Amino acid sequence: MTRHRVGMVQDLERSHPLIVSVNGAEIGIYRVRGELVAWRNICPHQGVQVCKGRIAGTRLPSDVYEYAYGRDGEILQCPLHGWEFDLTTGQHLSPGSTARLRRFPVEVDGDAIYIHTRTYSGG
Amino acid sequence: MSTDADIARPQDTSVRIIDADVHNTVGDLTPYLPKVWHERWQRAGLGVGAIHYGNPRGVARRDADPPDGGTPASDPAFLVEDHVRRHAIDYVIFTGAHVIPMGPDPDYGNALAAAHNNCLAEEWLPLSEQFRGSILVNSEDPPAAAAEIRRMGTHPDMVQALMCGPSRAPYGQRQYHPIYEAAVEVGIPVAIHPGTEGSGLAWQPTPVGYPTRYMEWHNILPITFMSQINSLVCEGVFERFPTLTFIGIEGGIGWLVHLMWRMDKNFKALRDTTPWLKRLPSEYIRDHVRLTTQPMEEPERPHQLQQMMEMVHADRTVMFSSDYPHWDGDDPKMALRHMDRDLKHRILAGTAGEVYGLTTKPSTEYAAHPVTRPRSGADQPLSAVE
Numbered sequence: 001m002t003r004h005r006v007g008m009v010q011d012l013e014r015s016h017p018l019i020v021s022v023n024g025a026e027i028g029i030y031r032v033r034g035e036l037v038a039w040r041n042i043c044p045h046q047g048v049q050v051c052k053g054r055i056a057g058t059r060l061p062s063d064v065y066e067y068a069y070g071r072d073g074e075i076l077q078c079p080l081h082g083w084e085f086d087l088t089t090g091q092h093l094s095p096g097s098t099a100r101l102r103r104f105p106v107e108v109d110g111d112a113i114y115i116h117t118r119t120y121s122g123g
Numbered sequence: 124m125s126t127d128a129d130i131a132r133p134q135d136t137s138v139r140i141i142d143a144d145v146h147n148t149v150g151d152l153t154p155y156l157p158k159v160w161h162e163r164w165q166r167a168g169l170g171v172g173a174i175h176y177g178n179p180r181g182v183a184r185r186d187a188d189p190p191d192g193g194t195p196a197s198d199p200a201f202l203v204e205d206h207v208r209r210h211a212i213d214y215v216i217f218t219g220a221h222v223i224p225m226g227p228d229p230d231y232g233n234a235l236a237a238a239h240n241n242c243l244a245e246e247w248l249p250l251s252e253q254f255r256g257s258i259l260v261n262s263e264d265p266p267a268a269a270a271e272i273r274r275m276g277t278h279p280d281m282v283q284a285l286m287c288g289p290s291r292a293p294y295g296q297r298q299y300h301p302i303y304e305a306a307v308e309v310g311i312p313v314a315i316h317p318g319t320e321g322s323g324l325a326w327q328p329t330p331v332g333y334p335t336r337y338m339e340w341h342n343i344l345p346i347t348f349m350s351q352i353n354s355l356v357c358e359g360v361f362e363r364f365p366t367l368t369f370i371g372i373e374g375g376i377g378w379l380v381h382l383m384w385r386m387d388k389n390f391k392a393l394r395d396t397t398p399w400l401k402r403l404p405s406e407y408i409r410d411h412v413r414l415t416t417q418p419m420e421e422p423e424r425p426h427q428l429q430q431m432m433e434m435v436h437a438d439r440t441v442m443f444s445s446d447y448p449h450w451d452g453d454d455p456k457m458a459l460r461h462m463d464r465d466l467k468h469r470i471l472a473g474t475a476g477e478v479y480g481l482t483t484k485p486s487t488e489y490a491a492h493p494v495t496r497p498r499s500g501a502d503q504p505l506s507a508v509e
Contacts, residue, residue, distance in 0.1 A: 045391075058395045058398075059395040059396075059398040060398060061398055061399075061401065062398045062399055063362075063399055064358070064359035064362050064363045064399040065297065065359070065399070066398075066399070067398065068398070081391075081392040082392045082393065083391060083392055084394065084395065092391070093394060093395075094390060094391040094394045094403075095394070095400070095401055095402050095403060096387070096390075096391075096402060096403035096406065097391055
């Protein structure tokens with residue numbers, strides 16, 4: 001793995017998500033339940049910049065005609081179509097869908113934020 | 124040395140053909156109606172006013188008149204000879220000459236439904252083991268429709284509840300749930316059938332208004348089916364009633380794949396607006412919705428029919444119907460001739476056998492029995508427009 005320093009935690013206070021670029025790939029860094037997560041800024045559905053989407057909650061699975069709002073701040077809505085992604089797992093919330101966001105390991109060391117990428121081994 | 128008798132194949136006991144839409148015309152309902160409704164029935168029939176759409180050539184095929192000159196499919200003995208035996212059909216599901224339309228008077232609609240059901244049970248169903256009936260219900264009075272389903276649902280030969288295709292509000296909405304609750308309770312599916320689109324209190328047959336002529340009206344009947352199935356799934360009817368089967372009779376098939384794909388696509392984006400759906404909409408359709416074949420689509424390239432059937436999972440979702448004795452009926456051998464053998468069996472008998480509980484071959488004996496013949500005129504003013 002290669003470690004890339006991409007910003008400071010203070011940057012995340014000013015901009016949430018924090019959009020960074022690593023090896024040409026755009027990545028959105030989010031703070032969810034106090035933890036940092038990093039997702040590639042591409043929607044697996046039609047390829048738009050998913051991190052431009054709204055951070056929201058959702059209606060939780062419920063019985064017919066019952067409504068239960070929850071997971072506030074943990075759901076990303078893609079700006080095109082509105083696919084909902086779980087910011088803690090990257091999973092598309094729709095039953096029957098296996099789509100998910102691509103995750104990057106993220107780490108805070110001191111006040112600095114690091115993204116880990118696979119090291120290209122050549123060949 | 125073996126003889127012919129030794130090598131004779133055992134008698135085939137499997138059900139080969141179930142016809143899910145046969146329009147028998149029951150007799151005059153007067154004896155089955157309370158006296159208070161007699162005059163209205165005899166003067167106004169179903170009482171929904173003018174029919175906007177009628178086949179200019181008549182709805183009945185021209186080769187199905189009973190020998191005594193009565194209405195086609197009004198003579199059960201001739202129906203057996205002309206249709207059931209001719210095509211070696213095991214079971215026919217009677218759908219009556221007409222469904223209960225959306226009329227202004229719910230009490231009258233309820234009385235008509237009960238009268239029809241009693242007449243069917245008394246005059247037709249006892250005649251043959253091959254006969255099965257539909258419980259007509261007045262769907263615009265859901266508590267009454269539910270009561271009628273419970274009243275008739277215990278009859279062993281009544282195999283489904285049947286209501287008209289159009290409705291005041293989409294059928295998935297909660298005001299109609301008592302109908303599904305009753306059907307599930309007695310263990311029968313709920314079916315819809317076209318014919319009353321645009322008649323009586325029904326909405327215009329399309330969201331863009333009234334088609335000009337019968338052919339246009341008939342072409343676009345599937346819009347009702349799409350609307351109802353869309354509603355049933357999205358309102359969570361199949362979550363609330365997980366054992367319910369909903370049958371779309373005579374509404375076409377090809378559009379189902381479009382509806383399933385479109386619903387799935389939208390659900391992936393708007394799931395949170397129907398948080399009670401635990402599976403893709405198409406999965407509810409595959410498990411709970413059944414369509415009948417007639418009028419079978421006839422594509423430019425016949426092999427595309429097989430492709431279309433695969434797309435809609437027709438081995439589970441499609442059941443054969445002839446629509447006898449109507450003008451646009453299908454022959455069981457001709458209509459399915461471009462399909463592979465296994466699929467053909469599923470469509471001709473497999474799925475219907477499961478849906479209606481008809482998995483053993485019936486006796487083909489016919490018990491001659493005097494029946495009340497329908498009069499021409501007031502007793503069938505809306506009969507069989509589809």
